[in-house]
Amino acid sequence: MSEQEIKVPDLGGADEVEIIEIIASAGDSVEEEDPILTVESDKASVELPAPFKGKITRITVKVGDKVSEGDVVGMMEVSGDAGGSEEAADEEPEEPKAEEKSEAKSEESKPAPKKKSGGSRKETVKVPNLDGFDNVPVIEINVSEGDTIDADDPLVTVESDKATMEVPSPYAGKVEKILVKEGDKLSEGDDLLEMTIVEEGGEEEEAPSEPAKEEKAESKPAEQSKQEAAPQPQGSTYEPPSPGAKVHAGPAVRKLARELGADLTRVKGSGPKGRIVKDDVQAYVKGQLQQAQQGGGVATGSGIPGVKLPDFSQFGEVERESMSRMMAATATNMQRSWLNVPHVTQFDEADITEMESFRKAQKAAGEKKGVKMTPLPFLLKACAAALAELPQFNVSLDMERKEVVRKKYIHIGIAVDTPHGLMVPVIRDVDQKGLWELAAESAELAQKARDKQLKPAEMQGACFTITSLGGIGGTAFTPIVNTPEVAILGVSKAAMKPVWDGNEFQPRLMLPLSLSYDHRAVNGADAARFTNTLTQLLGDIRTLLL
Numbered sequence: 001m002s003e004q005e006i007k008v009p010d011l012g013g014a015d016e017v018e019i020i021e022i023i024a025s026a027g028d029s030v031e032e033e034d035p036i037l038t039v040e041s042d043k044a045s046v047e048l049p050a051p052f053k054g055k056i057t058r059i060t061v062k063v064g065d066k067v068s069e070g071d072v073v074g075m076m077e078v079s080g081d082a083g084g085s086e087e088a089a090d091e092e093p094e095e096p097k098a099e100e101k102s103e104a105k106s107e108e109s110k111p112a113p114k115k116k117s118g119g120s121r122k123e124t125v126k127v128p129n130l131d132g133f134d135n136v137p138v139i140e141i142n143v144s145e146g147d148t149i150d151a152d153d154p155l156v157t158v159e160s161d162k163a164t165m166e167v168p169s170p171y172a173g174k175v176e177k178i179l180v181k182e183g184d185k186l187s188e189g190d191d192l193l194e195m196t197i198v199e200e201g202g203e204e205e206e207a208p209s210e211p212a213k214e215e216k217a218e219s220k221p222a223e224q225s226k227q228e229a230a231p232q233p234q235g236s237t238y239e240p241p242s243p244g245a246k247v248h249a250g251p252a253v254r255k256l257a258r259e260l261g262a263d264l265t266r267v268k269g270s271g272p273k274g275r276i277v278k279d280d281v282q283a284y285v286k287g288q289l290q291q292a293q294q295g296g297g298v299a300t301g302s303g304i305p306g307v308k309l310p311d312f313s314q315f316g317e318v319e320r321e322s323m324s325r326m327m328a329a330t331a332t333n334m335q336r337s338w339l340n341v342p343h344v345t346q347f348d349e350a351d352i353t354e355m356e357s358f359r360k361a362q363k364a365a366g367e368k369k370g371v372k373m374t375p376l377p378f379l380l381k382a383c384a385a386a387l388a389e390l391p392q393f394n395v396s397l398d399m400e401r402k403e404v405v406r407k408k409y410i411h412i413g414i415a416v417d418t419p420h421g422l423m424v425p426v427i428r429d430v431d432q433k434g435l436w437e438l439a440a441e442s443a444e445l446a447q448k449a450r451d452k453q454l455k456p457a458e459m460q461g462a463c464f465t466i467t468s469l470g471g472i473g474g475t476a477f478t479p480i481v482n483t484p485e486v487a488i489l490g491v492s493k494a495a496m497k498p499v500w501d502g503n504e505f506q507p508r509l510m511l512p513l514s515l516s517y518d519h520r521a522v523n524g525a526d527a528a529r530f531t532n533t534l535t536q537l538l539g540d541i542r543t544l545l546l
């Protein structure tokens with residue numbers, strides 16, 4: 001066992017590079033070549049690998065430090081002979097020397113620039129030397145067919161296991177055809193894309209390329225030629241992360257994000273120049289998981305940007321007050337239902353002329369009983385009958401188990417408007433109760449709701465909900481299904497309308513109905529059948545007895 005220095009290896013010609021991320025810490029056991037830290041030059045971000053297998057004992061640098069080849073960045077314990085000699089230490093890493101790389105680029109891989117005065121020509125851009133790597137996957141295509149680009153504009157981003165590099169365009173011109181796609185593995189000399197290159201003062205025409213090639217190659221200073229084809233820095237320009245934006249992250253972070261399924265364009269970088277580090281990816285994934293759990297596994301807020309509030313005081317005087325618990329709970333439930341349920345609303349009208357004369361005729365009887373007969377008990381009774389006739393409305397969906405839960409009972413919730421918010425007490429076994437019983441029970445539950453006296457059990461177990469705005473007004477509305485129920489009936493204010501009876505218009509009292517339903521559970525034809533059933537039952541309440 002011996003303690004060895006961890007030194008900065010050859011940096012491909014870069015003099016001084018900045019440490020932008022420390023990946024390993026003291027105490028970590030590492031394999032040879034495991035990344036220890038990430039540095040960024042003005043050309044590329046590169047991970048510095050562990051020179052030996054062993055245990056890190058100390059990291060002696062911090063993020064932001066500038067280091068050069070040979071600088072010590074930490075110490076590690078190395079077992080056995082590995083790294084025990086200076087030679088062994090000096091052998092690592094086996095990065096090609098900067099000079100070697102540059103030569104390779106200029107002589108072998110870089111398509112020699114072509115020049116001719118005037119005209120245009122087609123050119124196939126090839127993959128340049130990739131710092132000695134081959135079979136490097138494309139992780140991003142930075143141009144689209146039809147784009148007009150300048151020389152040095154990034155064409156694609158590739159990622160080796162050591163570095164992320166952008167391949168720059170050797171020419172200015174128009175991208176005609178992209179010959180690679182994300183995930184393709186590229187090596188030096190592979191075809192990348194086809195371009196039309198327009199020479200200054202030139203016209204769109206094909207031109208012989210070979211002589212022109214030589215001419216331009218000769219006319220360019222050697223150093224400039226090298227630079228044109230050299231992979232350029234990833235993230236030398238930083239853009240704030242947003243979907244579709246470029247990502248500023250090193251290979252290890254990209255690998256981690258891929259493993260965790262995190263979209264890096266959505267991750268906010270906390271490193272220098274907004275660079276995304278491992279902690280950012282972990283925090284992002286953790287946040288997403290927490291959000292999903294808080295939503296009870298439903299889609300609440302998932303992927304949906306929140307609403308940013310302006311400073312309202314700039315428009316006038318404002319004051320803030322906390323939401324009541326009930327208001328906050330209602331808001332959550334409404335959003336949950338709205339986001340989870342594909343809603344459709346079916347509208348219809350019931351002729352309640354006869355029903356209303358019958359109801360009014362019960363006034364004296366009601367006074368005796370101390371119960372007021374409103375339209376609501378009739379609606380409850382009609383809905384119970386419709387639910388019995390069309391049981392596909394009396395279900396809940398268990399999407400996790402891909403099951404439909406069919407209910408053999410008919411409990412109906414009634415939405416009650418109270419000073420402290422909307423409450424939905426539930427009337428049990430509506431199908432087994434008479435109109436007076438329903439009138440008394442709904443009045444009692446509505447009063448309890450207004451007095452905040454409802455017990456939790458009195459608000460649970462509904463199969464369906466009625467929300468009546470008939471006493472207030474309106475002609476129609478689109479209620480939100482009270483999930484996990486699959487339908488809700490909205491009732492608006494009845495109005496006298498001229499209705500054609502086949503011979504003449506008759507004044508009839510028409511009651512507007514708005515049936516919202518979960519289109520996963522119920523289809524449109526069934527919804528029309530449901531409102532048909534309701535209009536028939538309410539149009540002739542004797543049928544409620546059948």
Ligand code: CAO
Nearest residue numbers: 374375376415416417446467468469470471491492493494
């Ligand atoms: N068309 C015309 N008149 C109607 C009517 C309708 N659809 N529904 C009720 N009315 C009449 C009643 O007959 C009564 O008139 P009279 O006093 O002349 O008889 C008057 O309107 C008031 O009725 P009500 O509201 O006291 O009784 P109800 O049984 O119809 O309703 C309840 C009870 C609890 C549903 C109701 O009080 C209520 O709170 N409604 C609001 C529900 C709500 O806010 N829904 C929205 C949910 S989504 O935000």
